[in-house]
Amino acid sequence: MNCKEVENKLIFYIEDELSLEFRETISAHLKTCSSCNALYEKIKADIDFLHTDKIEQINPGFYQKLEQKIKKSEKEQIKNTVKQVYFQALAYAAAIILAVFIGVALGKEYQVNEEYVVDENENLSEFQLFAESYSTDMSSEDIYEVIITDNE
Amino acid sequence: MNDKKLIDLIEKNKPAGFKNLVDKYQRLVINICYGFVHNRQDAEDIAQDVFIEVYRSIERFRRKSKLSTWLYRIAVNKSLNYIRDNKKNTWFQSLDILFNENTNAKVLEPEDSKNNMPDKITENKETSGYIYEAINALPENQQIAFTLKKYEDLSYKEIADVMKLSLSSVESLIFRAKKNLQKKLIEHYKNL
Structure with a gap:
């Protein structure tokens, strides 16, 4: 096995994840190759360091600090909810007022202009006027009454 | 409990x-x-x-x-x-x-990062602290899988549950994370 092949398997050799055959071959190479052995020592130190790199002692004030933060965040949450409700109500009120103003403004645009009011009778023809006046004066006559009187 | x-x-x-x-x-x-x-x-x-x-x-x-x-x-x-x-x-x-x-x-310069290293690294003369940089440079999923394995020694099954991935995906992620770390560490130590 040459240096390149050893380098490709070094981390797995350190982690003891190779077959017995590969392990023995690499062990033999490391005994004779000082540069590969130096690399092995450095990388092994790094990997071993990770195994020990842990926080064992917890800060005794951890829970107290956490409790304070939770209380603070709860207060802020309530504040934010109140703010949200307040702003929502304000936004709705503003929207309603705006809608009323827009309604009033648009209503003004469509106000009835007296100049353009047309006398309905003005455009009627003489014949129509005559017919209308005649029909309104005539009292309605029941058809059955007419039939009865004819028979008599 | x-x-x-x-x-x-x-x-x-x-x-x-x-x-x-x-x-x-x-x-x-x-x-x-x-x-x-x-x-x-x-x-x-x-x-x-x-x-x-x-x-x-x-x-x-x-x-x-x-x-x-x-x-x-x-x-x-x-x-x-x-x-x-x-x-x-x-x-x-x-x-x-x-x-x-x-x-x-003030931007954190590479030189400053050594001053900000945890006490454990400055105490430990065997390691350069480059391992942190190498881990941070891993793709996100590889970093998560590797960190859960190394720092909490979780089983592959537990890591798969946390990451919502299949067991084989987690195995592959950890294998590739180790390969990438190895490459970065070898490059780093050869260039020293």
């Missing part, structure tokens, strides 16, 4: 049940966050946000998944959001400096 009893207790008495939940899971959640941000103070701050979200939404927890899986998921999401926000802030700081010469804002 097992998770079922814990949830029952929260339903009956929220403050007492929640305290039990925090006591049981705080170390786990902090370490998950630490695995992503590599800074104790930041990890604790993110963990606090995780528990605040848990407090607000515990009623919505459906009991379909394990409580720990649910917590891991929230912790991973909060940590990734924190990293994204930090990147954005750094970008805006850079812009600020570019357009405003008189600003006091």
Whole structure:
């Protein structure tokens, strides 16, 4: 096995994840190759360091600090909810007022202009006027009454 | 107290049940966050946000998944959001400096990152701390799978549940994460 092949398997050799055959071959190479052995020592130190790199002692004030933060965040949450409700109500009120103003403004645009009011009778023809006046004066006559009187 | 009893207790008495939940899971959640941000103070701050979200939404927890899986998921999401926000802030700081010469804002330079390293790295002379940079440079899904494996030693099945992926996808992600890390670390040490 040459240096390149050893380098490709070094981390797995350190982690003891190779077959017995590969392990023995690499062990033999490391005994004779000082540069590969130096690399092995450095990388092994790094990997071993990770195994020990842990926080064992917890800060005794951890829970107290956490409790304070939770209380603070709860207060802020309530504040934010109140703010949200307040702003929502304000936004709705503003929207309603705006809608009323827009309604009033648009209503003004469509106000009835007296100049353009047309006398309905003005455009009627003489014949129509005559017919209308005649029909309104005539009292309605029941058809059955007419039939009865004819028979008599 | 097992998770079922814990949830029952929260339903009956929220403050007492929640305290039990925090006591049981705080170390786990902090370490998950630490695995992503590599800074104790930041990890604790993110963990606090995780528990605040848990407090607000515990009623919505459906009991379909394990409580720990649910917590891991929230912790991973909060940590990734924190990293994204930090990147954005750094970008805006850079812009600020570019357009405003008189600003006091200061972008974190690579040299500064060594000064900000956790105490454990400065104590540990065997490691250069480059491993953090290499992990952070991984694609997001590979980073999540690798971090859950390395920092919490979760099983592939648990990681699959947290990430909502199949078992084979998680195996593939972790394999590729290791390959990428190996490549980056070898390049780094050869160029030293």
